[in-house]
Amino acid sequence: MSGPTVVPSDGRTSTRGFDKGGGAIVATTAVILAVASVLLRLDDDGTAWAVAVSAGVTVLVGWSYVGSGLAAWSQEPTSNLGPAMVAIGLLWFLPCLAESGESAVFTLGVAAENLYLVGFGYLILSFPDGRLTRPGDRVLVGIAAFLCTVVQLAWMPFADSDAIICDGCPDNALQLTRADGVADAILQSQRGLGVLFSLLTTMLLVRRWQRASPALRRAAAPVLWAGAAMYLGLAVSILNDMTGEQWTTVAESVRGSAFAALPVAVVAVMIQRGLARGAIAQLVIELGADGRRVDLQDALARALHDPGLRIAYFFPTEQRYVDRDGAPVRLPQPGGGRRTTIVQRDGEPVAVLVHDAALRDDALLDSVSAAAGLSLENERLRAELLARLSELQASRARLVEAGDAERTRLERNLHDGAQQRLVWLAMTLALAETRLRDDPDGAASVLREARDELTSTLEELRTLTQGLRPAVLVERGLGAALDELRRRSPLPVALTATLPPDLPPHVETAAYFVVSEALTNAAKHSRASSIEVHTTVSDGALCLTIEDDGVGGAVPEGGSGIRGLRDRVEALGGRIRLTSEAGHGTRVEVQLSCD
Amino acid sequence: MRLVVADDAVLLREGLGRLLDEAGFDVVGLAADAEELFTHVAAHKPDVAIVDIRMPPTFTDEGLRAAREIKASWPATAILVLSQHVQASYAVELLSLGASGTGYLLKDRVADLGEFEANVRRVGEGGSVLDPSVVEELVEQRRTKNEPLERLSARERDVLAAMAEGLTNKGIAERLFIAEHTVEKHIGNIFAALQLPVSDSDHRRVLAVVTYLDAH
Numbered sequence A: 001m002s003g004p005t006v007v008p009s010d011g012r013t014s015t016r017g018f019d020k021g022g023g024a025i026v027a028t029t030a031v032i033l034a035v036a037s038v039l040l041r042l043d044d045d046g047t048a049w050a051v052a053v054s055a056g057v058t059v060l061v062g063w064s065y066v067g068s069g070l071a072a073w074s075q076e077p078t079s080n081l082g083p084a085m086v087a088i089g090l091l092w093f094l095p096c097l098a099e100s101g102e103s104a105v106f107t108l109g110v111a112a113e114n115l116y117l118v119g120f121g122y123l124i125l126s127f128p129d130g131r132l133t134r135p136g137d138r139v140l141v142g143i144a145a146f147l148c149t150v151v152q153l154a155w156m157p158f159a160d161s162d163a164i165i166c167d168g169c170p171d172n173a174l175q176l177t178r179a180d181g182v183a184d185a186i187l188q189s190q191r192g193l194g195v196l197f198s199l200l201t202t203m204l205l206v207r208r209w210q211r212a213s214p215a216l217r218r219a220a221a222p223v224l225w226a227g228a229a230m231y232l233g234l235a236v237s238i239l240n241d242m243t244g245e246q247w248t249t250v251a252e253s254v255r256g257s258a259f260a261a262l263p264v265a266v267v268a269v270m271i272q273r274g275l276a277r278g279a280i281a282q283l284v285i286e287l288g289a290d291g292r293r294v295d296l297q298d299a300l301a302r303a304l305h306d307p308g309l310r311i312a313y314f315f316p317t318e319q320r321y322v323d324r325d326g327a328p329v330r331l332p333q334p335g336g337g338r339r340t341t342i343v344q345r346d347g348e349p350v351a352v353l354v355h356d357a358a359l360r361d362d363a364l365l366d367s368v369s370a371a372a373g374l375s376l377e378n379e380r381l382r383a384e385l386l387a388r389l390s391e392l393q394a395s396r397a398r399l400v401e402a403g404d405a406e407r408t409r410l411e412r413n414l415h416d417g418a419q420q421r422l423v424w425l426a427m428t429l430a431l432a433e434t435r436l437r438d439d440p441d442g443a444a445s446v447l448r449e450a451r452d453e454l455t456s457t458l459e460e461l462r463t464l465t466q467g468l469r470p471a472v473l474v475e476r477g478l479g480a481a482l483d484e485l486r487r488r489s490p491l492p493v494a495l496t497a498t499l500p501p502d503l504p505p506h507v508e509t510a511a512y513f514v515v516s517e518a519l520t521n522a523a524k525h526s527r528a529s530s531i532e533v534h535t536t537v538s539d540g541a542l543c544l545t546i547e548d549d550g551v552g553g554a555v556p557e558g559g560s561g562i563r564g565l566r567d568r569v570e571a572l573g574g575r576i577r578l579t580s581e582a583g584h585g586t587r588v589e590v591q592l593s594c595d
Numbered sequence B: 001m002r003l004v005v006a007d008d009a010v011l012l013r014e015g016l017g018r019l020l021d022e023a024g025f026d027v028v029g030l031a032a033d034a035e036e037l038f039t040h041v042a043a044h045k046p047d048v049a050i051v052d053i054r055m056p057p058t059f060t061d062e063g064l065r066a067a068r069e070i071k072a073s074w075p076a077t078a079i080l081v082l083s084q085h086v087q088a089s090y091a092v093e094l095l096s097l098g099a100s101g102t103g104y105l106l107k108d109r110v111a112d113l114g115e116f117e118a119n120v121r122r123v124g125e126g127g128s129v130l131d132p133s134v135v136e137e138l139v140e141q142r143r144t145k146n147e148p149l150e151r152l153s154a155r156e157r158d159v160l161a162a163m164a165e166g167l168t169n170k171g172i173a174e175r176l177f178i179a180e181h182t183v184e185k186h187i188g189n190i191f192a193a194l195q196l197p198v199s200d201s202d203h204r205r206v207l208a209v210v211t212y213l214d215a216h
Helices: A020-042 A048-075 A081-092 A094-099 A103-111 A115-126 A135-158 A161-165 A180-211 A214-243 A249-288 A296-303 A362-435 A440-468 A471-476 A478-488 A505-526 A560-571 B010-022 B034-044 B062-073 B088-096 B107-111 B113-124 B132-143 B147-151 B154-165 B169-176 B180-194 B202-214
Strands: A005-008 A310-315 A320-322 A338-345 A348-356 A493-497 A531-538 A541-548 A575-579 A587-593 B002-006 B026-031 B048-052 B078-083 B102-106 B128-130
Touching (some): A048 A249, A081 A094, A081 A249, A161 A180, A310 A362, A348 A362, A362 B107, A362 B113, A471 A478, A478 A493, A478 A531, A505 A560, B002 B034, B010 B026, B026 B034, B034 B062, B062 B088, B088 B102, B088 B202, B102 B107, B102 B113, B113 B128, B128 B154, B154 B202
Parallel strands (some): B002 B048, B048 B078, B078 B102, B102 B128
Antiparallel strands (some): A005 A338, A310 A320, A338 A348, A541 A587, A575 A587
């Protein structure tokens, strides 16, 4: 037996991997950039030790992003988190180019000074999925990219380096003309929008934290908080730049610390996930323990730290899902707060884990499923048994109810019909008797009335017995009875019936009512133009197929008619299948054992 | 004797009306449900209301409830309830409303016009009528768990049943082809064996016997 495999429900397959060669190239690039930035810083005029510290911090921060990015990338190759962090780390070094005395290098540094913020926005807003799933997040990252590229390049052609960028710096290579007013206006708009963006993002992150499910909080807390602090600090420091006043240097420190702390936060989350994998070991021990039945759902919920985790077991014959008690389960729609992961065994789905959407760690899910695979299979069988049992009970109850309803209907029919008529007949005959001597003509007319009444009473009783078990079925068997149904159907019916004469009566009756009900349903609901009825006997079973070319869309749980058929068929140990896709007609297939 | 007939089935209502008319009764009203019945009874103050037990709207025991209402509001009107089923408990319930001028018969009984006519008259004159099938059922269900009843002779049981049906001593004597004083002797034995209080009127006697038979 092969082990279980896990298929993410969104069918996503990974083509992008992480390899050691790629990692080496990234690392080398980071080293070059770091050395360049240190050299550029050392070129500066400041105090030697202060410059050294500043350069050291710059390198440390950049490398921590690149390093933790590479670690994340190797641990979760399908996620964008790793690449995003590596990109932030590399882009982080670009503003150092502005320290250069060369006009071209300086200009490049200024133009690219905010690019790392785009990567940072992506990282924070896509955490912990590594993908921007919400439209709002995409818009925010788009705005960040717009402000840091298009708007940045919009003011540079008008900016005189000394007046706008920094006094005593090299010339702005992108400058086309000098228009201090224009450049300043665009720059201030950029900053204003930057403040707005930062505050918006801060609020979003705080709200995200408030609304987060326990699993998401667990997975994202340090990163969300570091991100929120960073954006708040960023908003205040941009305000400082705008007004030219230093309202608070605390903001600058907060921003810097939060930015620097973020890789640590990401690594912390990664370690936590690693610990979660350790929970699998616990799970295996629990499941392997003798002498007690472990609640698998609870055990998995504990292992995956998702108290809301539910297991839905798959019934292959009916293509539906039930919970551990056999009750039907509706799987969540994609895009909600819950996500599903299908657990397969030997290529067949066994169960579906319905879990928090924040739980995107496929490797973890994979391991958990592997550990629980056999137990899941067992639980599935148990759930299937329970579902069958409760179906059986419900079906039995419905059969009894149907029987009672039928008795009531019969009693009412007899009471209001035949019985009344017979009492009337008795009265009429009594009347005729009294008239017989004195008024023979009167008596004769009363007797005629009585005879007419007797005829209609017989008629009524005939209809009634026909409904109980059709006479033609009793007298001439299923083939003739089906032919009778065909003739009575308002829709044209093509009937092909090859039937042996010795079918058991209960099978004949069930088959008759199945066809009768299916034809009635088709006439009532299908808007079909024709119906095909096909019956054969093979391998000791009577197979019926009733197929129309109508509108389809009939549901198995639908009308009491279909349920009644199912009960009748299943009570005989038979099987019934309804296929009724909207627009493709309805097909009822029934198998009844003739033993 | 003036009658009102209530039955929701028009066939039976009209047929019964015609039959009773033919038998010399004065049928003053035909009703399809309890409301119409009350209207007729209030308007005509008939001697007897002949009521089908099942009527709209619920088709269960409307006739019985209507009987209770008539007993309470128009005590002078006797009640004869007709039913298609033998339902001993209904009959006992009906008699317990007051056995005088009360009857319970199966609908089939209309086939014997003479007997039916006599029963209607008996109820109308303040007597009691209980369908023999009901009495039979009561005796059967009582016999299986009652020793005193077992000790009665076959003839005494016949007398008991006739009493339960509401027959007078004379009626019993006629039915069983015995002398009236023999009937009285049997009745004395029965009351002693069953330890029933001696009643001074026929309808009280019916109630005593029926209550005894119905007791569990």
